[in-house]
Amino acid sequence: xxxxxxxxxxxxxxxxxxxxxxxxxxxxxxxxxxxxxxxxxxxxxxxxxxxxxxxxxxxxxxxxxxxxxxxxxxxxxxxxxxxxxxxxxxxxxxxxxxxxxxxxxxxxxxxxxxxxxxxxxxxxxxxxxxxxxxxxxxxxxxxxxxxxxxxxxxxxxxxxxxxxxxxxxxxxxxxxxxxxxxxxxxxxxxxxxxxxxxxxxxxxxxxxxxxxxxxxxxxxxxxxxxxxxxxxxxxxxxxxxxxxxxxxxxxxxxxxxxxxxxxxxxxxxxxxxxxxxxxxxxxxxxxxxxxxxxxxxxxxxxxxxxxxxxxxxxxxxxxxxxxxxx
Amino acid sequence: xxxxxxxxxxxxxxxxxxxxxxxxxxxxxxxxxxxxxxxxxxxxxxxxxxxxxxxxxxxxxxxxxxxxxxxxxxxxxxxxxxxxxxxxxxxxxxxxxxxxxxxxxxxxxxxxxxxxxxxxxxxxxxxxxxxxxxxxxxxxxxxxxxxxxxxxxxxxxxxxxxxxxxxxxxxxxxxxxxxxxxxxxxxxxxxxxxxxxxxxxxxxxxxxxxxxxxxxxxxxxxxxxxxxxxxxxxxxxxxxxxxxxxxxxxxxxxxxxxxxxxxxxxxxxxxxxxxxxxxxxxxxxxxxxxxxxxxxxxxxxxxxxxxxxxxxxxxxxxxxxxxxxxxxxxxxxxxxxxxxxxxxxxxxxxxxxxxxxxxxxxxxxxxxxxxxxxxxxxxxxxxxxxxxxxxxxxxxx
Ligand SMILES: Cc1ncc(C[n+]2csc(CCOP(=O)(O)OP(=O)(O)O)c2C)c(N)n1
Numbered sequence: 180x181x182x183x184x185x186x187x188x189x190x191x192x193x194x195x196x197x198x199x200x201x202x203x204x205x206x207x208x209x210x211x212x213x214x215x216x217x218x219x220x221x222x223x224x225x226x227x228x229x230x231x232x233x234x235x236x237x238x239x240x241x242x243x244x245x246x247x248x249x250x251x252x253x254x255x256x257x258x259x260x261x262x263x264x265x266x267x268x269x270x271x272x273x274x275x276x277x278x279x280x281x282x283x284x285x286x287x288x289x290x291x292x293x294x295x296x297x298x299x300x301x302x303x304x305x306x307x308x309x310x311x312x313x314x315x316x317x318x319x320x321x322x323x324x325x326x327x328x329x330x331x332x333x334x335x336x337x338x339x340x341x342x343x344x345x346x347x348x349x350x351x352x353x354x355x356x357x358x359x360x361x362x363x364x365x366x367x368x369x370x371x372x373x374x375x376x377x378x379x380x381x382x383x384x385x386x387x388x389x390x391x392x393x394x395x396x397x398x399x400x401x402x403x404x405x406x407x408x409x410x411x412x413x414x415x416x417x418x419x420x421x422x423x424x425x426x427x428x429x430x431x432x433x434x435x436x437x438x439x440x441x442x443x444x445x446x447x448x449x450x451x452x453x454x455x456x457x458x459x460x461x462x463x464x465x466x467x468x469x470x471x472x473x474x475x476x477x478x479x480x481x482x483x484x485x486x487x488x489x490x491x492x493x494x495x496x497x498x499x500x501x502x503x504x505x
Numbered sequence: 506x507x508x509x510x511x512x513x514x515x516x517x518x519x520x521x522x523x524x525x526x527x528x529x530x531x532x533x534x535x536x537x538x539x540x541x542x543x544x545x546x547x548x549x550x551x552x553x554x555x556x557x558x559x560x561x562x563x564x565x566x567x568x569x570x571x572x573x574x575x576x577x578x579x580x581x582x583x584x585x586x587x588x589x590x591x592x593x594x595x596x597x598x599x600x601x602x603x604x605x606x607x608x609x610x611x612x613x614x615x616x617x618x619x620x621x622x623x624x625x626x627x628x629x630x631x632x633x634x635x636x637x638x639x640x641x642x643x644x645x646x647x648x649x650x651x652x653x654x655x656x657x658x659x660x661x662x663x664x665x666x667x668x669x670x671x672x673x674x675x676x677x678x679x680x681x682x683x684x685x686x687x688x689x690x691x692x693x694x695x696x697x698x699x700x701x702x703x704x705x706x707x708x709x710x711x712x713x714x715x716x717x718x719x720x721x722x723x724x725x726x727x728x729x730x731x732x733x734x735x736x737x738x739x740x741x742x743x744x745x746x747x748x749x750x751x752x753x754x755x756x757x758x759x760x761x762x763x764x765x766x767x768x769x770x771x772x773x774x775x776x777x778x779x780x781x782x783x784x785x786x787x788x789x790x791x792x793x794x795x796x797x798x799x800x801x802x803x804x805x806x807x808x809x810x811x812x813x814x815x816x817x818x819x820x821x822x823x824x825x826x827x828x829x830x831x832x833x834x835x836x837x838x839x840x841x842x843x844x845x846x847x848x849x850x851x852x853x854x855x856x857x858x859x860x861x862x863x864x865x866x867x868x869x870x871x872x873x874x875x876x877x878x879x880x881x882x883x884x885x886x887x888x889x890x891x892x893x894x895x896x897x898x899x900x901x902x
Contacts, residue, residue: 210737213736214736214807214808215736215808238742239704240708243708266672267672306602307650307651307653308650446881475885476882477870477871477874481650481655483653483865484864484865487870
């Protein structure tokens with residue numbers, strides 16, 4: 180067994196290295212991914228070891244990056260594209276939504292689209308505008324795309340390779356404020372399914388559903404609640420599309436209460452979808468309405484206000500109390 | 506590199522300027538670009554002041570400035586550099602979250618900015634602190650977004666200086682649309698749009714070229730080619746000199762020595778006049794250099810060599826104008842001393858204002874999202890207020 184303790188960013192780097200080694204068709208593409216190793220150093224050292232043909236510095240044009248990745252995929256390559264920050268994916272949004280997502284269906288399933296788009300997302304790092312957004316719902320809403328997000332180093336390592344192996348386009352959201360958090364990675368253990376949720380902590384009184392950066396926050400909430408004698412179960416979704424409702428359902432049938440937590444605005448967010456489906460599936464089990472905690476219907480605020488905007492321990496605990504009060 | 510550039514500089518001395526001046530263009534571009542540069546017609550670089558501070562003539566872009574005007578340009582550059590240095594040190598002291606320095610680009614910004622009339626409109630990207638300065642924007646206004654207390658926070662119509670734009674290239678389309686509006690109104694003002702060599706690859710920039718050409722919009726595109734887009738050299742964006750692109754879109758392009766404030770002023774003035782006459786857009790490529798890191802978060806040692814920066818230091822825009830003014834007796838020692846004192850005062854003022862900048866109160870998150878109000882925002886604001894108040898009560902108990 181090869182178990183290592185790695186920061187999430189380093190786990191992604193190791194994962195890309197493994198993918199490049201395993202499959203000569205895998206390519207890395209993006210801004211500053213070469214010598215610099217990406218602004219978050221996720222591709223550090225890869226160009227040095229695999230060359231400029233495999234780790235490709237691109238012109239500064241996101242639509243160009245994704246559009247050419249589509250062409251490379253048509254030619255049999257498996258491009259892994261890096262978008263520098265969440266707010267800069269939009270010049271490529273047209274290519275992703277109108278082309279990448281639909282080519283398989285339009286070709287009656289004859290064409291594969293094994294393109295992975297890595298996007299560091301979310302706030303909490305004190306950045307300027309367009310560097311802290313959580314646009315996952317905008318992608319999950321589009322049929323033809325898969326949307327996943329790891330919350331720890333082990334998932335970062337395994338899920339990225341699974342995404343690269345997938346013949347479907349995968350939007351791979353990386354929780355940037357967790358890049359520096361260390362966790363154990365077993366590089367030999369058989370990974371779980373890419374689209375299966377994980378019970379990150381068992382509990383009996385209430386289920387918290389989260390993904391990406393909020394998983395850690397919810398585990399802290401469960402810890403704090405335990406001190407007050409409350410037993411909280413935490414489900415880490417891992418995949419937003421497809422979404423593993425069975426795991427949430429099983430948890431809610433046990434705990435009878437559900438709070439969904441994400442950084443993205445609540446309005447029309449993934450929490451709305453989860454609340455609606457779980458209400459359908461678990462109507463007679465629920466002791467309280469499904470509650471959501473997330474961002475507001477306001478532009479992501481300047482850095483000095485982001486702690487107020489982002490769901491933190493107190494806001495989630497508050498929702499837990501409200502749910503338990505029903 | 507240094508030897509090469511000294512040799513190159515000699516060739517431009519007292520040259521007519523119409524010659525193919527190799528100085529900034531070939532001597533400083535990185536080795537890998539030589540194939541592309543050789544394929545292309547060797548670019549012409551408009552220069553009026555050599556790196557040694559000698560005045561040279563150019564048949565198309567001559568300019569006659571009084572000693573007072575020269576001192577004004579010099580003052581602008583020195584104060585802008587001082588402001589920039591203060592912001593950099595404020596970032597290091599933790600007062601700003603990030604800073605994008607303009608070090609080395611003062612001539613490009615002051616020269617182009619001083620070509621504007623008050624009724625012209627400017628669309629900057631995020632590094633145009635010198636242009637903001639000449640537009641009369643209070644420099645401390647630029648710091649709010651870097652401190653993390655707002656996302657811009659000024660009214661663009663006060664100084665006809667738009668908000669900084671972080672998504673690369675977006676503003677070039679806004680500039681074009683604004684210019685189309687000027688033409689529709691029958692007015693004779695013009696628009697100046699800034700972007701970088703990296704941004705020149707964006708679809709939006711290319712679309713703005715198409716629109717401005719088709720509608721003959723009175724817009725001047727001012728590309729500061731500072732050689733780098735974070736870690737990517739210009740040859741990762743283009744295989745022909747950027748100014749030559751304009752031709753394919755149907756309007757003229759010109760490359761100017763971006764470290765020569767006189768040339769930047771002359772070329773921009775001429776392009777703005779052309780726009781006012783209804784002759785449409787121009788692309789100006791200011792050939793310059795980013796002396797500092799891309800931003801304070803960047804580490805240029807990962808991708809570029811020190812010698813490159815040293816070669817460009819020899820072309821410093823401020824030293825060059827100073828040498829010229831001293832040689833020609835356009836300024837005396839008292840002028841430089843007073844300016845030094847003024848710089849210090851500016852630095853001190855900036856430091857004080859930044860440190861005193863208040864963090865907006867929590868509820869500001871919901872402000873200004875809609876003009877007409879929005880039921881959901883009202884609801885969320887009320888919930889947020891109640892939530893915040895619950896803490897206040899808890900503390901009081
Ligand atoms: C659409 C978009 N993609 C990526 C970025 C991230 N980014 C910020 S500045 C920069 C480099 C820009 O280079 P250039 O246009 O040459 O301007 P410079 O910073 O050198 O002045 C990049 C890639 C961005 N701001 N916008």
